[in-house]
Amino acid sequence: MSRISKVLIANRGEIAARVMRTARRLGLGTVAVYSDADAKALHVASADQAVHIGPAPARESYLVIDKIIAAAKATGADAIHPGYGFLSENASFADAVVAAGLIFIGPPASAIRAMGGKSEAKALMETAGVPLVPGYHGEDQDDALLAGEAARIGFPVLIKASAGGGGKGMKVASSAEEFLAALASAKREAKASFGDDRVLIEKYLARPRHVEIQVFADSHGNCVYLFERDCSIQRRHQKVVEEAPAPGMDPVIRARMGEAAVAAAKAIGYVGAGTVEFLLDTDGSFYFMEMNTRLQVEHPVTEKITGQDLVEWQLRVAAGETLPLTQEQLTINGHAIEVRLYAEDPVKGFLPQTGTLAHLRFPEQGEHVRVDTGVRSGDAISIFYDPMIAKLIVWDKDRDSAVRRLEKALAETEVAGLNANVPFLSAVAGHPGFLAADLDTRFIERYEADLLPAATAPDVKTLALFSLGLTLSRRSAGSDPWDAVGGFLLNLPATERVEWQEAGEDGAAHKVDITWTRGGFTVVAAGESLPVSGILSADGTLTATLGGTRVMARWVRWGDHVTLFHAGTTRTLSLVDPHVGKHADHGGHGRLTAPMPGKVIALLVEEGASVAKGQPVIVLEAMKMEHTLKAPADGKVTHLRYQVGDQVSEGVELVGFEAA
Template identity: 60%
Template sequence: MFDKILIANRGEIACRVIKTARRLGIRTVAVYSEADAGARHVRLADEAVLIGPAAARESYLVIERIIEAAQRTGAQAIHPGYGFLSENEAFCEACEAAGIVFIGPPVAAIRAMGSKSEAKKLMEQAGVPLTPGYHGDDQTPATLQREADAIGYPVLIKAAAGGGGKGMRRVECSADFLDALASCKREAASSFGDDHVLVEKYILRPRHIEIQVFGDSHGHAVYLFERDCSVQRRHQKVLEEAPAPGMTPERRAAMGRAAVEAARAVGYVGAGTVEFIAQQDGSFYFMEMNTRLQVEHPVTEMITGLDLVEWQLRVAAGEPLPLAQEQLALNGHALEARIYAEDPGKGFLPATGRLLHLAPPDEGLHVRVDTGVEEGDEITPHYDPMIAKLIVWDVNRDRALARMLQALADYRVAGVANNIEFLSRLTACPAFANADLDTGLIEREQAYLFPEASAPERDEWLALALAELLREQERAAATAARSADSSSPWHARDGWRMNAAPARSLIFRHGEAQKTLRVATLPGAFEITLDGVATTVSGSLNPRGLLRGEFGGRRLAATVVAAGERRHVFAHGRARVFACVDPLFFSGEGGGAEGGLLAPMPGKVIALLAAEGARVDKGAPLLILEAMKMEHTIAAPTAGTVKGFRFAVGDQVADGAELVEFDAA
């Protein structure tokens, strides 16, 4: 076994590998960019090496710097994680040339399976069923469009070297093909350095089922059952589970055998995933093979009781697979939800910012949290905005769903927009709960998943006010303790008035709703009047914002986090943001960028799609902004005139920057 390994990655997966390495007594070396100098994976590793600026292409994707870091620190092997260089054959070759073990498959396997086009040719020769499509080398737009027309719409354009939903577009008709192709190629080149694409028939209501395979250098290969990854948005997985609902033992065995044969065909060593598109009738087609560990590997670990990273390390060190196929068994059901810094209500737009409050659910037999961040860390625009992976397990799917709902309700994140409430609705959605699965589930369940925003309940306003009052008491007590006269009545801050009832007002705002709460101080409690109704409230508040309150004889546990004038209230499984209004502060009208369109996040302008002075219709694309390796189109909010662009192609823009001067008329 190795004494020291380097992890050529960052974030959650780097932390995940470090955890197993530490358990096995293996020292770890982290690499980091300037943006990740204080990152969790850097703090956890035994050693860390700076490899360049924030941009991945200048740090995490620079092969020479990573090899040099391994040599300088004496690392015997490199674990690539997933993404970045994990499926890069040049990186694998560089490791071999430097005498460093690459913890992954051999170069030949990466070369064979790294290109979706080449992999499909290989599978076709092996007799594995393929989705109808074009996987050829002629990449001229005219040829690709002609092939798409022959396949029949809708079609899917996919980056041949891609993954993670990047460089992928669904096209409904021939007239839209060339624009989608250009966008797909740009994104593929930006994310993978290769704009080669393939075109496939888009299967209606498909399920995305993948088989976990493992091979060793002694000729053994096994499959560790399947995962259902059908629930996706923008072709990126959101909820994964294992085993796949409705999977019969016969179909599982058939798909497992096909996956193992695919791995054997390329002499596969290490962890890999063979992905299939399955139709509702159970028939399946080979889609691609990922020659690395998958983001969703924890659900397989939960149902098998195995550590797949340990298997990777043992196989890379030359050991045989720990178990044979007949020794593998699945137990129970597991689900994984990806917690992202993003705004589901705004098309899942990625978010950036500091994690002011981060409190995951307690981990144990049924709940696991894999994360690369801690409270106080920042989600930057440079990398994927994942906060964590939340994994739950129980003896069957229904109980696992209940576990997931409870764990999501217990997850507290403040400081950045996030998808936790969306994931709760998705888990509770009848279609998902009843396993009516396909990759279009989110789109077809829009009404359930994106309901009209509800108004805060009375309990939430009261909890907000009680937390504010208890914080004031805490501050008063601290001030009194530091004072020369700690018993002075002026420290009480209890609303005392001469010849008047001890009362005051608190003003809070949520969206457009603003409420004034009248407060009277009572012995050991408060009386809060809201909407003309008085309630006696009392309780305690800990330093982490956990409130245990009693409201008119009813008890409620909530979390209230203060951040500047904002108050984040977590109660009843929901998270709401309120503003604390200072009645002495006056803010005039105006502000913002009236007449302009603002950048929704930091990014780079990569295309201007309209001419200055042009009249455009509502929804017309005006500009493309690239952020977090994804393209975001800025569209006209209404019919009007493009008066001018504030930035040129290639310019970096800040969050909130005015991009387009637009005259609505």
């Protein structure tokens, strides 16, 4: 490692923290860069040095090549690790790093360019003999020609941004009638995310699996594959669950895919970590999708089954060393699964969430459980970056054991302060289809009713836990020595009424009476009476006895909300009482409001237009994704309050609307 002594990580969040851990273990110095939004971020606190590089928007900080190079020069760093996202697959950045006399911890710029355009990459792979999905990858981007090619391929077709990845600029058209609207949306998203609106069109396979091969090459001509990952469970074409090895993978197909991936890497003179992504059809046929010329978010599952640190491999290869192992020395040990913990609302179409992480707790880490995160309790999830909170990785001797580890780890994961997808991930982990490894890229669509069940009202035991925690927190907050007995308290009524409200504009209200009795309390709610008692510790652990049954829960209050973690479930209710005031009304029937901060990128109606309930009205862009908002009811658009390009805040009324 003599060529590298200090590494600058040109990224943020969990990948920056991840690279720092490995670099520090190897005795290397670390430098973080940060924007205004990340001044107090975990990756900044973890680094030996940190350099401010500009305002929160990535285009003014993390994407400015000159600022990254200057930070490296100023701190004496001799190598730059791009992480994933931002500049990691930017050939101009790789060139600039090398031109500045620094080491780029990634592939040559020529390899990035070769795979940077999906259309060009497919042409290269066709020459290299790698199987391709039937499609159109040409330069002519005329709408009429693209529509004709889609008809030739046969619907449904997948429209994909040629320059991008991560599900951005990707749309499905099921018929000729849908094609032009889907094409326009894909091009807008591609332009906004990558500055390039070129697309390619492919046949949309009925039940494919998304299987990718981890490849690694050094500068001495060696290249290996570190087996495969199944990334089939996705929402909006973005991965949610990844596992290695792929369940039920035939060893012969594994070897064929691995060899094809190595051939792809060698065809472009690849060096470093890369991922060759394939669609695996039900008959065992596989087709090249794209190559990601960087380390992937899901690399930890490969590390768990191979026992290798891929970031260490990156650093050693960048320093000019040969690969640590040959293909024959690489073996698979056990099974690993990773889930991506996001700040999002699955019930509302996986809508990204912003806000403060009022409470964040992960399971204990060790041989079987790993958590990669770039945030802590009290940190904010902003509109400027990806809403990932953490990656939760589990490993065990076989898939069944790993799934059990995953269910337990998710049950021990707690997020309060904003909506997160933990309950959804738990539903996936426990679903019979997942347990049976019945996987394909439309898993979530097929099982949506099971994975996103209708909300149920809290029962008397749940309301009792919420109310008991509230009463105990109020009594423990006082300074009077009478508080210590946990029962009678001077100047408080013997019976207290509290009201809880469920989330949403029309969230149901639940009145609860809690009365002090000798040795505890009696709760009356939902038409039932229940004797309760308990202790609330400083960390929110609620040890309660409900009608003779002892239960444990975590009780977390943030503002006028309380989140309860109990028996692997999460529920948040809002408190409505004289101490905090009436729960705010964020909208009502007939209003179209912004569900998140974002930018208006398309107006689909004009003032005075009559619209039907569910008709698309306006398109917002938030966290690099498009969100189409629809009319809340039949009616008339009386006024467009914002224009294309305007930034809007969460909760603002977007259009004047008059319900019919």
